[in-house]
Amino acid sequence: MPRYYTEEHEWIDVDGDVATVGITDFAQGQLGDIVFVEVPDTGAELSQGGDAAVVESVKAASDVYAPVDGTVTEGNAQLEEDPSLVNSDPEGEGWFFRMTLADKSQLDGLMDAKAYKAFCDAL
Amino acid sequence: MHEDDEIPIETATLPLDAWHRAKGGRMVAFAGYWMPIQYEGIMAEHLWTREHAGLFDVSHMGQLALSGEGVAAALEMLVPGDISALKPGRMRYSLLLNDDGGILDDLMITNEGDQFGIVVNGAVKWDDIAHLREYLPDHITLNHKDDHGLLALQGPKAVTALSRLVPEAAGLVFMQAISATWNGHAIGLSRSGYTGEDGFEISLPNAALESFAEALCAMKEVKPIGLGARDSLRLEAGLPLYGHDLDENTDPVEGDLAFAISKRRREQGGFPGAARILGHLADGSPRKRVGLLVEGKIPVREGARLFDGNAEIGVVTSGGFAPSVGAPIAMGYVPTGLAGPGTAVAAEVRGKRVACTVTAMPFIPHRYVRKQGA
Numbered sequence: 001m002p003r004y005y006t007e008e009h010e011w012i013d014v015d016g017d018v019a020t021v022g023i024t025d026f027a028q029g030q031l032g033d034i035v036f037v038e039v040p041d042t043g044a045e046l047s048q049g050g051d052a053a054v055v056e057s058v059k060a061a062s063d064v065y066a067p068v069d070g071t072v073t074e075g076n077a078q079l080e081e082d083p084s085l086v087n088s089d090p091e092g093e094g095w096f097f098r099m100t101l102a103d104k105s106q107l108d109g110l111m112d113a114k115a116y117k118a119f120c121d122a123l
Numbered sequence: 124m125h126e127d128d129e130i131p132i133e134t135a136t137l138p139l140d141a142w143h144r145a146k147g148g149r150m151v152a153f154a155g156y157w158m159p160i161q162y163e164g165i166m167a168e169h170l171w172t173r174e175h176a177g178l179f180d181v182s183h184m185g186q187l188a189l190s191g192e193g194v195a196a197a198l199e200m201l202v203p204g205d206i207s208a209l210k211p212g213r214m215r216y217s218l219l220l221n222d223d224g225g226i227l228d229d230l231m232i233t234n235e236g237d238q239f240g241i242v243v244n245g246a247v248k249w250d251d252i253a254h255l256r257e258y259l260p261d262h263i264t265l266n267h268k269d270d271h272g273l274l275a276l277q278g279p280k281a282v283t284a285l286s287r288l289v290p291e292a293a294g295l296v297f298m299q300a301i302s303a304t305w306n307g308h309a310i311g312l313s314r315s316g317y318t319g320e321d322g323f324e325i326s327l328p329n330a331a332l333e334s335f336a337e338a339l340c341a342m343k344e345v346k347p348i349g350l351g352a353r354d355s356l357r358l359e360a361g362l363p364l365y366g367h368d369l370d371e372n373t374d375p376v377e378g379d380l381a382f383a384i385s386k387r388r389r390e391q392g393g394f395p396g397a398a399r400i401l402g403h404l405a406d407g408s409p410r411k412r413v414g415l416l417v418e419g420k421i422p423v424r425e426g427a428r429l430f431d432g433n434a435e436i437g438v439v440t441s442g443g444f445a446p447s448v449g450a451p452i453a454m455g456y457v458p459t460g461l462a463g464p465g466t467a468v469a470a471e472v473r474g475k476r477v478a479c480t481v482t483a484m485p486f487i488p489h490r491y492v493r494k495q496g497a
Contacts, residue, residue: 032351033166035444035451036420038473054473056422058165058444059351080420 004067004107005116011091012067014107022095023055023064023086026120031057034086039075039097046070046099048106053096055086067110069102137182138272138329142336146347154245156183158350165351169446172318172356173487176280177348178339182272185248186326187255190238191263198232198239201258203375203394205385209234214298214313218375218383219243219251224396225371226378227254229363233300233313238266240300240311242273242324244365272332277322277356279490280344285323288338292323297491305335317353319360319489358452359445361414361484367425368412368440368454376403377456379412379484410437411462414484415470417442417451421477423470429455430469430476436461439470447487457481 004012009027013020028034036056046052046066053064053075075097079085086094101107111119134152143150148159159180161168171177189198195206204217214233218226228247233240243251255265276285285292291303292312300313311326327335339345354364363369369378374396381404388394392401417423422443429437442453457468466481 032161032164033444036422038421056444058169058355058446059160061422061424083420 002107003113004110005113005119006065006067006110007119008065008067010064010067012107012110014101017101018073018098019068019070019101020095020098021052021064021067023090024116025090028087028090028094031055031060031062033058034083037076037079037083037086037096039079040072042072042074044072046072055096056083064096066099068099068106070099071102072097072099074098137180138332139180139182139336142333143180143347146340148347148349151350153350154183156245158183159347161349161351162347165349165355166446168346168348168352169355171346172278172348172352173320173447174279175346176276176278176284176322176342176344177318177352178336178345179275179277179348179353180272180332180336181245181275181324181353182332183245184273185241185243185245185251186268186271186273187241187243187252188235188238188266188268189241189255189259189263190266191260193260194239194263197259197263199388199394201255201395202230202232203384203388203397203400204232205387206232206239208385208387211236212300214240214300214315216383218380219254220375220395220400221371222395224374224399226365226369226373226375226380227251227371229365229369229380231313231315235300235302235311240326246366268326270329271326272329274325274327274332274336274339275316275318275322276325276339276345277316277318277320277348278344279321281320281322282492284339284342284344285325287342288335289325294495295323296495297321297493306331310335314492317360317362318356319362319485319487319491320356321490321492354441355443355446358441358443358454359447359485359487360489361454361486363412363454364441373412373456374400374403374408376400376408377410377412407459409459410456411459412440412454413457413462414482414486415439415442415453415455415468415479416482416486417453417470418478418480420451421472421475422451423453423472423477423479427453427455427470427472427477429457429479430471431461436468445486452486453479454484 295314316322439455
């Protein structure tokens with residue numbers, strides 16, 4: 001299952017026509033203690049680069065952007081009860097939402113793990 | 124606003140800059156300086172301070188000293204506190220006021236015997252210095268102690284830790300100050316702080332800062348704490364942050380700081396904006412700073428608009444997740460008629476209404492040591 005990364009520090013796992021989206025370990029480290037996550041409603045239409053979710057740390061609220069166009073199929077309900085999953089397992093249990101892929105060619109513009117690591121190292 | 128506001132000013136470094144970085148501090152620009160926002164994490168640092176002792180570097184704050192004939196009376200022309208009645212070794216929270224009674228800064232004034240020490244907020248210290256120079260009589264000397272840093276050691280174990288270095292610390296009570304010596308350095312010591320916990324603020328020559336901080340952090344009770352936890356701790360303690368919860372359009376009654384207007388000054392007036400402030404004391408102010416308990420988990424932050432039904436009634440000036448409360452809290456301004464504890468209001472966050480309840484502050488009880496042996 002290929003995983004892609006954005007310059008806004010989201011990851012996207014693609015499985016056929018459906019993808020899972022979250023924020024990276026680097027992102028959660030920068031944000032610090034996560035106290036609230038607002039995931040999009042099922043059925044929400046997302047467009048690449050547009051607002052998709054909100055993640056709040058003790059000190060600030062940050063937007064999470066849609067890595068590609070598509071429709072939300074599920075938000076991670078577990079984050080409502082336990083937002084700290086984003087800190088403890090950002091690239092696993094701490095996923096934000098699942099979405100359909102409207103235009104798979106958009107994935108070509110994203111980074112793979114190696115490119116993302118180089119991107120973070122340069123920050 | 125000044126015309127020269129557009130000139131970019133380079134962020135300066137404080138004497139402990141390298142020490143913070145070596146301790147893992149994540150540095151951010153604040154009040155014109157690079158300062159540590161956090162080390163291991165805001166939540167852990169906040170809870171550590173409430174349980175043990177946290178060391179804060181607040182060397183960005185302005186440490187001033189005023190001396191000269193009649194200095195107490197001269198200060199009373201600018202602040203509403205009873206400075207003449209302040210005994211040597213005692214300190215008082217006060218407010219620098221403009222002619223309309225608006226708050227230019229909140230500050231601590233200490234009677235140091237031969238002079239008055241004043242600690243002002245870092246973000247406005249240059250404006251404060253200019254204001255004092257302009258309005259104090261020429262024979263009053265203002266000394267900016269920029270060769271000194273300021274540390275705060277806060278938390279229930281602060282007295283245990285600090286007493287090992289400066290035994291006199293244990294003899295102080297809240298809002299009492301002394302001079303002492305540590306390793307040959309003259310230091311200033313007061314039992315005060317900005318967290319609601321027992322604790323101390325220590326003024327040291329720049330050259331002594333690092334060794335003093337290192338000596339404290341070598342103790343098992345003490346960890347360095349960043350600005351992030353400083354903000355969440357003071358919010359839980361109900362203490363306003365200048366530039367956010369207080370500004371030059373807000374008077375002390377609106378800011379719920381009427382305690383800073385001493386009894387004699389209420390009777391005699393003679394401080395800037397006395398007409399407005401005494402009027403608000405007698406008849407109530409149109410609006411008031413209040414605490415807000417937030418229902419649910421959505422943090423309500425600075426700038427969130429407040430509603431009573433469909434009517435917009437005020438604004439949140441500070442807010443966020445409160446680690447010791449375990450829920451979001453906020454402070455903000457509402458009409459005095461809606462300022463009573465228990466009043467239901469709503470805050471708007473990303474277009475949604477979040478239910479809030481006006482509550483008495485502090486959110487976490489203060490634990491100041493007011494009497495020795497108590």
